[in-house]
Amino acid sequence: MERCPSSALVYKDGQMTEAAVPENTVTVIYQGPYYLKGDLAIEQSPDDMPGTEFRAALCRCGLSKNKPFYDNSHDGQFKDYGAVGETGEPLMEMGGKLNITPLKDGPLLL
Ligand code: FES
Known part of the structure; x- marks a missing residue:
C-alpha cells in the first residue's frame, strides 16, 4: 500500500500492510x-x-469542507505559527489507542 501523509489518498494493492508506530504523536504544522x-x-x-x-x-x-480532516481549504487564510508553549511531563507509559472525537463546531477531543 502506498500512502500519503494526510491519508486522503490510498493506493491499494489488496492487503493492509501498515501497522501503528509504537508512540502516538501529534505535530502542529506551521500555518x-x-x-x-x-x-x-x-x-x-x-x-x-x-x-x-x-x-x-x-x-x-x-x-x-471534510472535517475533521484537513483539505487545504484555509489556503492563505489561516495564520498560526503552531507554537504550543511549554512541554508537559514525559510519558510514563507507551502504547494504547489514541481516541479522537471531533466536537461540533469546536475542537478535537483527544
Ligand atoms: S487546517 Fe483546516 S483546512 Fe487547513
Missing part, C-alpha cells in the same frame, strides 16, 4: 493542520480511508 501518527481511532472516519487508523492530517483552522 496548517495537525499531523497524527500512531494507533488512532478517529470518530467519523470513513471506512474507505483505512490509513486513518495509523496517520491523519486533521483540520486546525475550522475551514475544511
Whole structure:
C-alpha cells in the first residue's frame, strides 16, 4: 500500500500492510493542520480511508469542507505559527489507542 501523509489518498494493492508506530504523536504544522501518527481511532472516519487508523492530517483552522480532516481549504487564510508553549511531563507509559472525537463546531477531543 502506498500512502500519503494526510491519508486522503490510498493506493491499494489488496492487503493492509501498515501497522501503528509504537508512540502516538501529534505535530502542529506551521500555518496548517495537525499531523497524527500512531494507533488512532478517529470518530467519523470513513471506512474507505483505512490509513486513518495509523496517520491523519486533521483540520486546525475550522475551514475544511471534510472535517475533521484537513483539505487545504484555509489556503492563505489561516495564520498560526503552531507554537504550543511549554512541554508537559514525559510519558510514563507507551502504547494504547489514541481516541479522537471531533466536537461540533469546536475542537478535537483527544
Ligand atoms: S487546517 Fe487547513 S483546512 Fe483546516
